[in-house]
Amino acid sequence: MDLAHRIAARGSELLFFAVTPPRDTVTQERAQEIAEVTQKRLAALGLDGLVLYDIDDESDRNPEERPFPFLPTIDPAAFGTEHLRDWSTPVVVYRAVRKYAERDLAAWLEEQDAARVLTVFVGASSHQRQPSTTLARAQDLWARTRPDVVLGGVAIPERHTQRVDEHLRLIAKQEAGCSFFVTQVVYDVNAAKDLVSDYHAECTARGLDPVPIVFTFSVCGSLRTLEFLAWLGVAVPRWIQNDLRHADDTLQASYEHSLAAARELIAYCRHLGVPFGINVESVSIRRAEIDASVELARQIGQELHREPLLGTSPQTPPISDIMSF
């Protein structure tokens, strides 16, 4: 069964990998090289889908200095269409909807092959400047034009810790057409469990079927990346921050934390009976961090109860056989 149908059927134990497209300053040839290396690196993971992030300059949502400069990237939709032609699974294209005029978003939706492209709409944060298109308008557009394209939404456990209403936001998004959710990077497992738990209870109370929640994990190879996570609003528990600060090998320590967090959430979602997926994101350009991300996805993938996939190899070569760019 393909990804769109599995999500519609509230399928579970899905595996995703997320990448950021190359910077928009690279040549077409370089973008193609990067796409090919990425496909080669990820081919053996047997992913259910490849997530393509749409990077937005969020510097207006946080007055603190951004630890890494904002570098515009190629449009993920264009990167998918033009450079990932050989990629075998569906892609999940993020749309930071405020960046697009309604007619451009509508035109893009019209062109999509629903068997091959899913999309996640990301709304502007409340602190951001006037958006071109609001999330509500984008959802409305989707419903009027291409409701067959599987639509996802973002879930932010940290917001649940602060306002205790993220589960209600998820249900509102679900009512607006979302049939899956992808979280921000998870370091605070308790916050994620609180959200899933409240979401599950609310679905039960309303007689709704919960939709798959895809939890995102990433490795953190340096203290600068840790600062960046904090800047982005990711809650990293103090004990994990301390551990990463004092670890001989920050990357290895964060790999272990992410794996432990994923295992805990997997066990918890299975216990509750909430369908879920795991998304490992690699947004670094450092070889060691990319390798660790791929290894994390491979390890988690082995532990998921997955449907046999057609056309992908059950064997995963060791990391050292996978080329880097």
Next chain:
Amino acid sequence: MDLAHRIAARGSELLFFAVTPPRDTVTQERAQEIAEVTQKRLAALGLDGLVLYDIDDESDRNPEERPFPFLPTIDPAAFGTEHLRDWSTPVVVYRAVRKYAERDLAAWLEEQDAARVLTVFVGASSHQRQPSTTLARAQDLWARTRPDVVLGGVAIPERHTQRVDEHLRLIAKQEAGCSFFVTQVVYDVNAAKDLVSDYHAECTARGLDPVPIVFTFSVCGSLRTLEFLAWLGVAVPRWIQNDLRHADDTLQASYEHSLAAARELIAYCRHLGVPFGINVESVSIRRAEIDASVELARQIGQELHREPLLGTSPQTPPISDIMSF
């Protein structure tokens, strides 16, 4: 090695059980019966120490209605001396210091056998009415009279979540003479890990040896007890609250949560190299909750790396062989 020496040597993997003395309205005979049943029930656990709580009416620290009425109990020191004469291990007598005049506290300290009695001083919370004796005065009294009696302090992970200074309070108490700490009941493992982690980092930075931190766990057999935990200021993560609310068997569910939390903290303290202990408290009068507490202590005790104990049986009889009162 006895408990006082093990604590002085920064020993680890200590096992405690905590009880509340009987209500002060019971007869001497009834108090003796309760003491004997308690001793019989706990004998096979091979405890390092028995903790006797000093119950204080804390209703002035929380304007909400107390879910259970406050019922004064026998003084724990008197209960230990008069009724637990046959108990084989040291006892850890709590002293809610604000309840006692300085001269009474001094007189009590003078009488103690340091091989048999350890004490934990509990200060008044900032919201409480003018205390007879402040924590600082009590510590000073201890230092001047019986510094050989091993002194402990309380550790409150929830306070660390709010103020991020509980590790500094622990170090200040350590400098005032405390050589171990006992936490409030732990349901929020992250808060406890944050506290241990910051405490460990601060000790390392100051060149101090960390002292044993004893984590307290309890089972929660009803939603009323859950309310009471909240009233007492115990942070129960939302997902655990939801799980307890929806569980077919609240007691069994809370047993599993407490065991999982204890295992996680045991693994974490071993990883950090911070000496620790586990304290299981039983403050309920319901037979099922008492049995579950004893079983929790037995299970955790089996998983600790413990020194062989003299004079206690390595065999633990099944719960059903232990009489109830």
